[in-house]
Amino acid sequence: MPDLLLELRSEEIPARMQRRAAEDLKKLVTDALVARGFLYEGAKAFSTPRRLALHIAGLPARGEAVREERRGPRVGAPEAAVQGFLKGAGLTSLDQATTVTDPKKGEFYLAVIERPGRETLDVLAELLPEIIKNFPWPKSMRWGAASAEPGSLRWVRPLQSIVATFGPETETPEVVPFTVGGITAGTVTYGHRFLAPEPIEVRRFDDYIQALERAKVVLDPERRKDVILHDARDLAFARGLDLVEDEGLLDEVSGLVEWPVVLMGSFDESFLDIPAEAIRATIRANQKCFVLRKSGSEDLAPAFILVSNLVASDGGQAITAGNERVVRARLSDAKFFWETDKATRLEDRLPKLDTIVFHEKLGTQGARIARIAALAKDLAPLVGADPELAERAARLAKADLVTEMVGEFPELQGLMGRKYATLQGHHESVCAAIEEHYKPVGPSDRVPSDPVSIAVALADKLDTLAGFWAIDEKPTGSKDPFALRRAALGVIRLILDRGLRLRLLEQVGAADRSLAGRAGADPQDLLGFFADRLKVYLRDQGARHDLIDAVFALPGQDDLLMVVRRVEALGQFLDTEDGKNLLAGYKRAANILRIEEKKDNRAYDAAPDSTLAAAGEPAEQALAEALAKARETASAAVAREDFSGAMQALSTLRAPVDAFFQDVTVNAPDPKLRENRLLLLNALRAATREVAEFSKIEG
Known part of the structure; x- marks a missing residue:
């Protein structure tokens, strides 16, 4: 079957855009083909700094013919309806339609529309220009004299040539006939800008990829x-x-x-006095080079790996020497920053933070640090940390933001603070907290283990959340400019991974009160945000979101560790036969109550009369006794945080609930008996609420 080869060659495409652009090109073209009924066997996109390429294998040479029956109005319908039918079906008169009889609806018109299959080449010539003109680059530009014209082509960098061929492997493929932005698709491309600048004619993908290889271009980014x-x-x-x-x-x-x-350069060994992280950041950020270690050691070597785009006649000596000069200059700057920073203690840098605005509505960095320090001190006893050390670590945690090194390399914040604090003789836990209070910054990042680090990390994240909640800067949709989802997930991971018992509402309230005079966060709203993040986190680990909702629906559920343990116990219970049957019985009871409460315009929320229950059916009496006992046992188990025990207490209700629905008529003729039986169902509803809100559970 025929294949499509498409190449869009331009000036240099930024490296950060290439992978996404290749994926977009593949999706846009294949989606457009499939929408038109053209299926294919396989597709793969490629990118280099100067081109996007797409190969689609196994396309049909021609689309399939389409036969469609379109039903029209009944015979004798108003003229407007008839004309609308003719226009929609592409007919000029009713003579081109047929009349069909429906036994129920009478006679109506029917149009049989037959469309011959289109040539794939024509379809490609139609859709490719539109995809190229509307390509979703994050940033794009116009160029040349045509850029002043309305609707002129925009591309990430000036587009220089297009290759577009279509045809079977056994024949010479045809050029897809189209022009975009004054560039006509053809069969000519170019290899490496310097190593093979001559034009290359290509027709099919296998020839294309081999021709580029000979012209010093590795098309596949994974192979590069x-x-x-x-x-x-x-x-x-x-x-x-x-x-x-x-x-x-x-x-x-x-x-x-x-x-x-690949080439190797070197630098003076004296630069190894700079922290390894700073050396790596300098060489990585400024020269896009890799650092090296001494074999079998964590110590850096005075050498680096660079990647050239040229096969130089001198074996790369000049290229290496040029990189070495730049690396030497950059490392000299880094060494100056390092020596300069060491001369000033972190404590002495704090006044400068009073002049830096954190957020116009939340004050300066200095004010924020004061809030974090107070909160960390309060949190310290709850996480097993020394309050004085936690407060000191929080006060110094952001001091490295005003150092020369972090000013040059922001990604080193925290890490450089730890190194300066260590050199200045601060307590080991304080030094660790300065680096670790940012953690965890993602689902796979390490969670701190030092209690002081945990206290400061929690304080930092809770202050961030309470602050932005107070000024109503919450995440909306996919937008989260202040990384509040990440902060909430960080709090969740700190609590769960370290087994911490914290009342979140209390801690959010404490963080909120420290904002002094601002609007104030809604703690319940923020707790709901934590619940949403917890659902995402637990769902990724296989937990059911409805069980999390069922637990959070109970009042006072702000101890996340206990929420998770309750969810785990609930999930295990519902996996048993007793759990499944009790859930079914609960839902039946809830449905009956909902219907009868609506009909009677009242709530059946009082306790049932045990005397009436005892005078009723045996199953009725048995359920009343079982409910009283199970609720008392479950409540006691929950109070001592024995959630498995609470579930076990509920499991004893399965048999009496089943018997009740089998043997007892809820809507009895006697009004008092009926009322009491409805109150019994409410007692079942109340008993299950000792462990979760069963109405939130699916199934």
């Missing part, structure tokens, strides 16, 4: 990454060193070169 990684490892190994691997940097570098050439 593989080349860079293996060559870097081999070069490091040959020098007795280990590569410090960096997946993010590898992705970026592979998007900067079409023909990767």
Whole structure:
């Protein structure tokens, strides 16, 4: 079957945009084809710094013919209805329609519309220009004289050529005939800008990828990454060193070169006095290079790996020397920052934070630090930390934000603070908290274990949440500019991973009160936000969201550790036969109550009369006794946080509930008996609420 080859060649595409752009190109073209009825066998997109390419295999040469029957109005319908039918069906008169008789509705018109299958080449020529003109680049530009014209082509960088061919492997493919932005699709592309600048004619994908390889272009970004990684490892190994691997940097570098050439540079060993993280940040950020370790050691080596886009005649000596000069200058700056920062104690930097605005509605960084310090001190006893150490760590936690090193490399905040605090002789837990109070910053990030770090981390995140809730800057949809979802997830992970017993409403209230004079957060609303984040977190671990809702629906559920344990026990109970049957019985009781309460315009929420129950059916008496006992036992179990015991108490209700619905008529003729039986059903509803709100449970 025929294949499509599409290449869009331009000036350099930013590395950060390439992968997404390739995925977008594939999705846009394949979705458009499928929507038109053209199915395919496989598709793959590629990107380099200067091109996006797409190969779609197994497309039909022609679309299938379409036969559609369209029913019209009844015979004798108003003229307007008839004309609308003719226009929609593409008919010029009723002579082109048929008349069909329906035994129930009488005679009506029917149009049989037959459309021959379209040539795939024509369809491609129609859809590809529109996709190119409307391509969703995050940023795009116009260029040249045509840029002043309305509707002129926009692209991430000036588009230079288009290859678009379609046809079977056994024949010469045809060019897809279209023009976009003054560029006509053809069969000519170009290889590496410097190593192979001559034009290349290509017709099909296999020829294309081989021709690019000969012209010093590796089309597949994953293969470029593989080349860079293996060559870097081999070069490091040959020098007795280990590569410090960096997946993010590898992705970026592979998007900067079409023909990767791995080289090694070096720098003066005296620079190794700078913290390793600062060396790595300097070399990574400024030169996009990889650092190296001494073999079998965590110590950095005075060398680095760079990736060139050229095969140089001198073996890369000039390229390496140029990179070494820049690295030397950057490391000299880093060394100056390091030495300068060490000369000033962290405590002495705090007044500067009073002049830096954290948020116009929440005051300065200095004011925020004061709030975090007070909150950390209050939290400390609850997490097993020393209050004085927690307060001191919180006061110093943001001091490195005004250091030279963090000003140059913001990603080193916390880490550099820890190093400065260690050099200045602060307590080990204080030093750890300065670095770790930002953690965890994601679902896979490490959770601190030092109690002082935990206290400061909680205080930092709770202050952030309470503050932005107080000024009504909550996340909306996909927008979360202040990373509040991440902060809430951080609190959840700190509590659950470290088994902490905290009343969130109390802590949010304490954080809110420290805002002094601002509007104030709604603690219940913020607790609901935590509940939503907890649902996401537990759902990823396999828990049911409806069980979380069922537990959170009970009053006072702000101890997240106990919420999770209750959810776990509830899930285990509902997996048993007793649990499933009790849930079914509850739902039956709830439905009856809902119907009867609406009909009687009253709530059946009082306690049942045990004397009346005893005088009724045996199953009625048995249920009354079982409910009283189960509710008392479940309540006592919940009070001592024995949720499995509470579920076990509820499990004893299965048999009496089943017997009640089998043997007892709820809507008895005697009004008093009927009322008492409805109150018995309410007692079942009340008993289950000792452990969860069963009305929230699905199934």
